[in-house]
Amino acid sequence: MSEKVNALLRYASTAPSQEQISKIKNVLCQKFDTTDIELEVKLDESIGGGFIVSCGNFEYDWSDAGRVRQLRAELENLKHVSGANDTNKIISMFSEKVENFSLSLEDREVGTVVWVGDGIANVDGIEHAFYGEIIEFEDGTKGMAQDIRKDHIGCILFGNDTGIRQGTKAVRTYKEAGIPVGEAFIGRVIDALGAPIDGLGSIKESGYRPVEQPAPGIIERQSVNEPMETGILSIDTMFPIGRGQRELIIGDRQTGKTSIALDTIINQKGKNVICIYVAIGQKASTVAKIVQTLKNNGAMDYSIVVSSTAADMAPLQYIAPYSGAAMAEYFMYQGKDVLIVYDDLSKHAVAYRALSLLLERSPGREAYPGDVFYLHSRLLERASKLSSELGGGSITALPIIETLAGDVSAYIPTNVISITDGQIFLESDLFFEGMRPAVNVGLSVSRVGSAAQTKAMKKAAGSIRVDLAQYREMAVFTQFSSDLDETTKNQLAHGNVLMELLKQPLEHPLAMHEQVIILVASGAKRLDMLPIKQVKDYKQKLLNYFNTEQTEICEELEKSGDLSDQLRKRIIEAVDTFNDIENKKLKNEVEEMQKQKV
Numbered sequence: 001m002s003e004k005v006n007a008l009l010r011y012a013s014t015a016p017s018q019e020q021i022s023k024i025k026n027v028l029c030q031k032f033d034t035t036d037i038e039l040e041v042k043l044d045e046s047i048g049g050g051f052i053v054s055c056g057n058f059e060y061d062w063s064d065a066g067r068v069r070q071l072r073a074e075l076e077n078l079k080h081v082s083g084a085n086d087t088n089k090i091i092s093m094f095s096e097k098v099e100n101f102s103l104s105l106e107d108r109e110v111g112t113v114v115w116v117g118d119g120i121a122n123v124d125g126i127e128h129a130f131y132g133e134i135i136e137f138e139d140g141t142k143g144m145a146q147d148i149r150k151d152h153i154g155c156i157l158f159g160n161d162t163g164i165r166q167g168t169k170a171v172r173t174y175k176e177a178g179i180p181v182g183e184a185f186i187g188r189v190i191d192a193l194g195a196p197i198d199g200l201g202s203i204k205e206s207g208y209r210p211v212e213q214p215a216p217g218i219i220e221r222q223s224v225n226e227p228m229e230t231g232i233l234s235i236d237t238m239f240p241i242g243r244g245q246r247e248l249i250i251g252d253r254q255t256g257k258t259s260i261a262l263d264t265i266i267n268q269k270g271k272n273v274i275c276i277y278v279a280i281g282q283k284a285s286t287v288a289k290i291v292q293t294l295k296n297n298g299a300m301d302y303s304i305v306v307s308s309t310a311a312d313m314a315p316l317q318y319i320a321p322y323s324g325a326a327m328a329e330y331f332m333y334q335g336k337d338v339l340i341v342y343d344d345l346s347k348h349a350v351a352y353r354a355l356s357l358l359l360e361r362s363p364g365r366e367a368y369p370g371d372v373f374y375l376h377s378r379l380l381e382r383a384s385k386l387s388s389e390l391g392g393g394s395i396t397a398l399p400i401i402e403t404l405a406g407d408v409s410a411y412i413p414t415n416v417i418s419i420t421d422g423q424i425f426l427e428s429d430l431f432f433e434g435m436r437p438a439v440n441v442g443l444s445v446s447r448v449g450s451a452a453q454t455k456a457m458k459k460a461a462g463s464i465r466v467d468l469a470q471y472r473e474m475a476v477f478t479q480f481s482s483d484l485d486e487t488t489k490n491q492l493a494h495g496n497v498l499m500e501l502l503k504q505p506l507e508h509p510l511a512m513h514e515q516v517i518i519l520v521a522s523g524a525k526r527l528d529m530l531p532i533k534q535v536k537d538y539k540q541k542l543l544n545y546f547n548t549e550q551t552e553i554c555e556e557l558e559k560s561g562d563l564s565d566q567l568r569k570r571i572i573e574a575v576d577t578f579n580d581i582e583n584k585k586l587k588n589e590v591e592e593m594q595k596q597k598v
């Protein structure tokens with residue numbers, strides 16, 4: 001004997017005929033696998049016309065309101081059909097749709113809100129929703145099923161919750177959360193759901209991509225083999241990053257983390273890389289400043305900014321990096337190279353913690369839920385270098401993590417360190433000493449990038465890391481001794497100059513050939529005699545000289561990407577010539593001054 005099922009039929013004006021009722025009963029019997037249906041018939045003018053049948057959590061909508069909704073959805077789909085710019089075509093498409101419109105029997109699973117607040121709604125009655133499914137509320141607000149329990153589901157809301165209260169209806173959409181993607185997004189600032197927030201009008205999307213997407217598998221990838229130049233001397237020489245790599249930028253607050261990411265974006269000009277900057281939980285004013293910096297440097301021409309500010313609700317902050325990744329994947333699967341910056345994942349973890357605690361998940365270490373590792377691993381694993389068969393596109397990820405008092409062993413920092421292929425560790429002490437960027441050479445590492453470094457850079461960089469490490473030790477050791485032997489003195493002088501050379505102002509990325517020239521010159525000890533204060537000036541003048549007088553060398557370096565012994569010799573000779581010219585100039589100046597004195 002099958003169970004008895006109760007159903008309710010609401011109609012607006014005319015009651016359904018006996019025949020209609022028996023048909024409906026048949027449909028319900030099949031759906032619920034029963035023979036015993038009790039159908040209550042009730043008048044309800046609010047539905048406009050037609051009728052709605054509700055049975056358990058399901059609703060069959062034959063009402064006028066439902067008809068309008070379905071037709072609207074069909075017309076909405078027309079937007080994505082090609083040729084939708086031609087007025088005549090639009091009219092014919094519309095009339096065709098309207099004429100051929102047939103109301104499909106819509107069966108929707110409906111629930112009611114039992115609790116709402118802080119961007120979370122608990123919905124009772126939806127039993128079959130899947131994780132990540134979009135749930136639509138009566139007032140049009142959308143949410144995402146995030147917590148599936150026995151008796152209710154927890155939804156995070158992507159809009160204001162003021163229109164939702166206890167008892168509000170919520171329906172399943174059977175769709176995964178996704179965002180619009182496309183070329184038209186380049187140069188724009190969007191929110192976590194892909195809507196423009198820069199006041200420059202709507203964006204024509206080329207498609208949709210789910211926000212959560214499994215990362216490419218092993219077979220679909222190839223190893224990192226192309227450099228992603230940051231233009232920052234201390235990073236490109238010692239901790240090179242390759243296209244498809246994940247390199248963490250980690251450090252205390254105000255140590256120049258964002259600056260490194262921005263300089264890297266600025267350095268991608270003319271390199272055919274699309275850059276995506278995802279701001280998570282930052283001040284809106286900070287994001288505005290970043291956009292301005294990018295604009296001033298012409299970097300917005302190839303960049304997209306995804307912004308979820310501190311004022312946005314936790315669900316939006318939580319989803320922003322995944323939206324950014326979806327956008328990046330759209331370009332990667334077209335064979336393009338993408339650089340994506342997540343600024344920063346500490347705030348992302350905090351947003352997720354808030355959301356999880358509100359969903360009443362049990363807190364774990366530092367009150368983060370147990371799956372916080374998976375939160376970042378599934379995001380960063382999406383960065384990859386695709387195999388040649390798949391077009392060879394890549395996503396290089398630069399996640400940023402903020403530490404407290406340099407503590408890299410806290411929960412979130414250790415997690416992300418273990419997920420990424422290396423980290424650039426920025427230190428407050430170095431920053432305040434004036435060493436900017438404040439890269440700590442001892443604690444930073446890049447585990448895969450050297451395979452992608454250009455030969456020229458590899459040869460030029462040589463032993464710079466060891467030299468610096470030796471210098472550091474010796475500097476501490478000899479701090480208080482006054483008479484030093486010649487070799488030690490030389491080593492100290494060389495180290496001092498190296499440290500000075502690694503200082504780099506903001507928004508001044510160096511091209512590969514410039515970096516190589518600096519390294520070759522300093523490697524040949526041509527700079528060691530300089531007083532420290534003059535190093536910066538000298539570096540600038542030397543580069544100017546090469547870029548104007550020695551263009552052949554620069555071009556050869558950029559073209560071949562290699563540094564032959566012969567080329568190295570030519571560079572050193574050119575440096576010597578430059579030194580002679582400078583010395584002569586200086587001599588003349590001194591003579592001039594002496595003459596004036598006399």
Ligand code: ATP
Nearest residue numbers: 252253254255256257258259260436437504505506
């Ligand atoms: P927050 O923790 O607030 O996000 P952050 O670590 O991202 O800070 P930035 O905002 O990049 O740090 O930089 C902090 C300050 O240091 C800025 O005022 C910036 O101008 C300055 N700064 C960063 N790098 C350099 C540099 N190489 N040369 C000079 N100034 C720098």
Ligand code: MG
Nearest residue numbers: 257258259343
């Ligand atoms: Mg920052």
